[in-house]
Amino acid sequence: MTHTARRIGRSLALVLPVVLVLSGTLAVTMVPWADNTPSQMLTASAEDVSVPQKPAAAHEVLRDKLLSELQQGTDPGVVLTHLQQEVDKRPTTLAAHCVGIARALGEAAVKVVGPTKAQSYARPVCDTSYATGVLSAS
Incomplete structure (x- = not known):
């Protein structure tokens, strides 16, 4: 029983800081005083990164x-x-x-x-x- 509890404790010790950092980063980007322009917005996913379009010739x-x-x-x-x-x-x-x-x-x-x-x-x-x-x- 103590072996299982130790394993769960170690897993939480590794995962919990990552979750806290990511949620803190997302929370900071959404505060009212943050600059919400697309170029300054922080994202947690690389999929949301877009390439700006060139103006038409x-x-x-x-x-x-x-x-x-x-x-x-x-x-x-x-x-x-x-x-x-x-x-x-x-x-x-x-x-x-x-x-x-x-x-x-x-x-x-x-x-x-x-x-x-x-x-x-x-x-x-x-x-x-x-x-x-x-x-x-x-």
Whole structure:
């Protein structure tokens, strides 16, 4: 009997400090005066650690904005004009991505207005990428 009691005592002597430290750490992170910003928050689990997202690149923001305009019913010709204006404003940032954006607009225009009407809006914005997008989606 004393052997079993000794074993239980030793187990508690090892486990109890760990439990107290962990519960104390969690309690300290939840006090009202603690800084609760995500970067300062302490966690007891590595699973809760998240990697901060990078902000979207300028060309991704522009592409999403123009696709949204097109899906909301804006004329594809107007959307292509907006693309050209933005590329003219920031050529060093957007010129390399103009072809991809124009192609995505062409593909989206087919879904919105159909292939024949979408093709009628084709113009030489970023070469013939819009027309290529219309063709690939048709």
